[in-house]
Amino acid sequence: MDQPTSGAEPADAADGGAEALDRPLPEGVRRRVIALVADAFGGLTVAELPAQLRQYARFTPTRRAKFAGNAMAAALEGDPLFRQRIGERLSQAQPELAGALEAGSPPAAADPVDVAAAAYVLRPVGWVKLVEAAGEEVQRADAERVEEETRRELVQLREELERARAHTRSETERLRAELDAARKESESLHRKLRSAQSEVKRGEAALRRSTAEAEAQRAEAAAQLSAAESESRRLKHRLGEAEASVEAGRRASREGRSMEDMRLRLLLDTVLDAASGLRRELALPPVTSRPADSVEAVEPGRMSPKDIAARALSDTDPALLDQLLALPQAHLIVDGYNVTKTGYPQMPLEKQRLRLLGGLSVLAAQTGAEMTCVFDGAELAAPVLLAPPRGVRVLFSKAGVTADELIRQLARAEPPGRPVVVVSTDREVADGVAKAGARPVASVLLLKRLSRV
Numbered sequence: 001m002d003q004p005t006s007g008a009e010p011a012d013a014a015d016g017g018a019e020a021l022d023r024p025l026p027e028g029v030r031r032r033v034i035a036l037v038a039d040a041f042g043g044l045t046v047a048e049l050p051a052q053l054r055q056y057a058r059f060t061p062t063r064r065a066k067f068a069g070n071a072m073a074a075a076l077e078g079d080p081l082f083r084q085r086i087g088e089r090l091s092q093a094q095p096e097l098a099g100a101l102e103a104g105s106p107p108a109a110a111d112p113v114d115v116a117a118a119a120y121v122l123r124p125v126g127w128v129k130l131v132e133a134a135g136e137e138v139q140r141a142d143a144e145r146v147e148e149e150t151r152r153e154l155v156q157l158r159e160e161l162e163r164a165r166a167h168t169r170s171e172t173e174r175l176r177a178e179l180d181a182a183r184k185e186s187e188s189l190h191r192k193l194r195s196a197q198s199e200v201k202r203g204e205a206a207l208r209r210s211t212a213e214a215e216a217q218r219a220e221a222a223a224q225l226s227a228a229e230s231e232s233r234r235l236k237h238r239l240g241e242a243e244a245s246v247e248a249g250r251r252a253s254r255e256g257r258s259m260e261d262m263r264l265r266l267l268l269d270t271v272l273d274a275a276s277g278l279r280r281e282l283a284l285p286p287v288t289s290r291p292a293d294s295v296e297a298v299e300p301g302r303m304s305p306k307d308i309a310a311r312a313l314s315d316t317d318p319a320l321l322d323q324l325l326a327l328p329q330a331h332l333i334v335d336g337y338n339v340t341k342t343g344y345p346q347m348p349l350e351k352q353r354l355r356l357l358g359g360l361s362v363l364a365a366q367t368g369a370e371m372t373c374v375f376d377g378a379e380l381a382a383p384v385l386l387a388p389p390r391g392v393r394v395l396f397s398k399a400g401v402t403a404d405e406l407i408r409q410l411a412r413a414e415p416p417g418r419p420v421v422v423v424s425t426d427r428e429v430a431d432g433v434a435k436a437g438a439r440p441v442a443s444v445l446l447l448k449r450l451s452r453v
Contacts (some may be wrong), residue, residue, distance in 0.1 A: 006079065019128045025120070026139070027316070029131055030073065031119035032119070037072045038065040040089035044355070050075045053287065066426075076121070087122045098122060141284065159273045160417050168268065182246045188397040189239045198236055200228040218273040240357050266329065268414040273328030274419070317450040324439060333402060333410050333438070334360065334425035336375040342425060343447040357389050359450035364391030372410060376403035404429045411436040 025033070039060040041049075046057050055076055056068040064072075076083050080147045087320035091098040097114070100106050101124045106115045112130075119127035207221045313320040325332060340352035347355070357373060364371045370393075376395030377384070388394040397406045407422060411433040414420050426429060431439035 019123070019126075021131060025073075025131065026116075027113075029116045029120065030115050032323070033076065033120050034065050034069045034114050035061075035120075036090060036117055036121060037086055038062075038068075038077055040086045042073070043089045046084060046087060050079050065347075065416040070342070074240045082238045083123070090118060092119055094118065101127075101130075110238070124451060132176075154365055157274060158273060160267075161275055164264070164268045164271055165265070179246070186239070186246060189235065189242055192234070193235045193239060194229065196232045200225070200232060203228050263415045268418050270329040270415075270418045274417075277328060278393050302331065312364070316445060318452065320443060321322040321421070321441060321445055322450045323365070323420045324419065325363075325369040325443070330367075330369040330419040330421065331414060332360075332363075332369050333407055333420065333422045333433075334371070334373045335407060335422070335426065335429060336365055337403070338426055338429075339443040339446055340426045353384075353386065356450075357386075357392055357394065360392045361389035363450065374403050374407050374410070381424075404432070408436065411438040414438075 026252050027164070030031075041064055042061065046054050049057060051070060052071050056064050056071075059067065066105065066336060075085065089099075097107065100121055101115070101119055106119075116131045119130040124157065203221065203225050205219075207225065210217055276409075313323065324330060334356070336356060337349075340347070340349075340356050344352060344355065353375065360371050360373055362368075371391060372393040372395060374395050374397065376382075377398070384396060386394060395406065395410075396402045404426060407424065407429055411420055411422060414437075416437055420433070420436075422429065422433040422438045422440050423443055424433075425443045433440055
């Protein structure tokens, strides 16, 4: 890489280098900056690139942004000459926006994120204010989106809970009817048994009275007695079968009869626990209505929506992951290589897997949540010799199936309403699992949480 000349350093210091951000770059602006650098990357020669970025010179802009995003961001911040070259490519590609920024009057109709990303690269006077304004706009939009999604999820959970209750009531009524029918059949068999026993007793009495009769009459009485005993044994056997059938019906009603029953019961437990958790988290009062409740007034100690909203956590706060895993019946699905190549890409793949699985095992023991870690196994020449740690399910994708598709299959396999959290920075994976009802979170959030283990 060419070393910056003495003439380039003062130029960087003169065009806004004295200004600096006092907080991390907003995530939306950071992604847009990486996209700008990835597009302008191809216009530079290998010699013009910093040493740590030369290995990505032949990548497409999309792969470059995906795999070299952190390295490009670090080089852009720490290498003024590299930032100057990227700024020149940006000025050539978007001359109107670059000119407006240099003039100190950004276009009013432009996206604030685009303006902030260009200002971060070009560093005109006042660029810090543009970046901070864009960050505030993105955070405000994200907060509104999260609030709307939470409201829709709450309505959906209530509807599903009502449907589950209705289905449970109908199943209970059906099983009760079957039990009543079995009980009536058992009572009928008992009556027949008592009648047969009475017949046996009458036959024995007749046998005693006819002891003086002829041998033929004795043989006939003995035959009648044998027939009566056979009938009695048959009725007792039928009674035993009926009682066994009734007990099997009771056991089946308790334990469930199929995989769908198991999924339904898991969903019902999840919905009930989640509803109870939401009631505690949102401090909801019991659902009782009185005429006086319709009059608007302020009650002492009642929390307002503003108080509840103030308790929300940032998407980059590791405590958010703890809250998600604390939900009842939570299932954490991890895009293995996406996390390891974000956190420690310089390590060999085997050590990346061992380090990630060790952290997940400790997290599983702390939270009690179900955990599944997925790795891409499509290009493996032989099976990986790996003993999964306690509490973590380890899966490799089959030939012809990517890890992203396997993650989407796992999310779709869960019953609707169960809390499923998918860790991946891949936008396609996040969008796919979100359609299946799962909650996507960034890989950096899990890495921050594992650093506290």
